[in-house]
Amino acid sequence: MKRPLSSLLTGLTGLATGLLTVGLLSAPAPVAAAAAAPPKWTTTVFASVPAPGYPAYVFKHRNSRVYAGTYVNSSSRKASKVFEWTAGGTLQRSWALPRQLRDGSHGVQVANQTHDGKLVLLETSRSAVITLDIRTGRFRTIARLPGGGVPNYATWGPGGALYVTDYGDGVIWKVSRRGGVTEWFRSTDLDGVEFGTTGIVYRPQKRDFLISQQTSQTAGLPTDGHLFRLGTREGGRAGVLSTLWTSQPGELPDGFGIGRSGHIYIAMAGLTAQLVELSASGRELDRFPDTPFTGENGSRIPFDTPCSATFSGTTVLVANQSAVQGDPSHQAILAVEVGERGRAPYLPKGAGFR
Template sequence: MRRLLAALAAVVLLAPPAAAEPRERWDTEVFSLVPAPGYPAYVHVHTNGRVYAGTYVASGSTVPSRVFEWTRDGTLLRSWRVPGQPLDEDHGVQVANQTRDGRLVLLETSTRSVLTLDVRTGRFRRVATFPDGAVPNYASWGPGGALYVTDYAQGIIWRLPRGSRTPEPWLETPALAGALEFGTTGIRYRPGRRDFLITQQTVSDGSGLPTNGALYRLPVGADGEPGELEKLWTSQPGDLPDGFGIGASGHVYVALAGLSNQLVELTADGEEVARFPEVPLTGDNGSPIPFDTPCSATFLGKRVLVANQSAIAGDASHQAILDVYVGETGRAPYLPRAARFRS
């Protein structure tokens, strides 16, 4: 009997641990709080396996923006202060992308600049400057190794050609002009379809109510020029569609930074599939921190990381990265071999 019990004990000890219970769809956890100055923007998942986000600054603050770095489990590792910002005016930095060799691509608003940050050395470098009036917002690599940048203040998609330091207006249209200062936000290139997806917070070209936002599709011709802008989806009034991620299914998960405080799931053709939470306004997602100006949705495994900005309330306890389980993996942002800047 003793031998039998010992054998059974050995089997139990050697058996692999039971698999963790899978999270339910839309289950939300706190990935990490975002330290001062807070107001996190787009969350970038780097090819080095780490997670980065920049910060905006409340109006009137003289604190420089910072870039934060986390592990994949939400442990804060380090941060860098953004140099050269005029601190007597509104300023912020978006970790918008990365280069092929691993430098972060930053969009700084007060100097209207494209910067890079080498996370190995901590060195910042200015790559390009946009003209007066521009507010660079999101960026995607695209055809020809160019960087394409949305402008939150003007109806323009900028292109920074490979090897150039001078952004050029690539697409200018009233459809992207925006109303009430709520303009163009997310942009992602889909190489298989040879098009961009673009989110617009408000539409002021007469195609809908000015309080409605949109998801657009923009094809790119063989000559590299933009085709005709196509509206795939119209948001509800006041949704303010912002950053988004694309799942392996082709579904698009969009953060709604407006009063609804929700995530919306769309098919690749723009059909609305689901909203989370189902009840708008409160942002009650089941986690200790409700959605409060959710402004991006970036895939990390089968979950999306949501930057919770609390832009209106300015509640530092809500300024966080939230982790929302969606049950499918995402498509990595397009990163061609030519995704780099001239030295």
């Protein structure tokens, strides 16, 4: 979810603040036996996110560390930060974003990594694609989206380029290894009503992209969201956009992860505050929690604007943004057991910038 936080109030009635603590039971096992996996949908708190809070996406690096950026509402002049945790959820380091424009809402997303391990950041106040060298702490601006675009999610794709969704416009931007930005794909289907295009994942085996969209101006109710499939043609050109799945009104589908089974786990950042499991063909298989709107997931922190589902082992890491309530105690990363491992994001050898 990448918008000024005040705009999230439009069209939303707020999320419930139910809080339930459940003790997790584990069956006794022989000392030498491996611990049994917890039941599917078991939710625990991976880590709290310090101020300025409002995490919107969790990125699992190939170094096994976990990273997330923060968003700041328009009343704050604090710089956005990038945080690093161990695989077990222990906070290690943080970096404050330099040269941000802080006279309005501003934020940073840890969207991906380069092949040599740098973080790829999307910074909203300057519409910038930035790298962060986690060994030296050096930030480098690679590109800026034209026309005040709102960079949201990013994936490596055909030709070793970076493909970036724009939350404020119906465009997929292509960023070359030299930092050149071109409009790679545009569609009215990606024009949202206040809430726009979110997650994007390239599937090299199928030579296509999966793209999530929070609202729509072209089909069904304007508050319906979608998961789209966008094929590619020879030479890396965009193909035909088709709908795999349509959400319920006001659910605001956000970031998602893909399991080894092909199942897609997508976070609903809107009113229902759930995770939805889809088959590879887009058929809805399950929802968690069973009861929508409350966010009660069995952990000490309820879902409160859950914005992503990033695989780490057999769990998905969910960024709990608390965009509407603005509750710092809810701004955390939650770990939800899904019972399968995920597919690693596409990272070609040439992934990086010259």
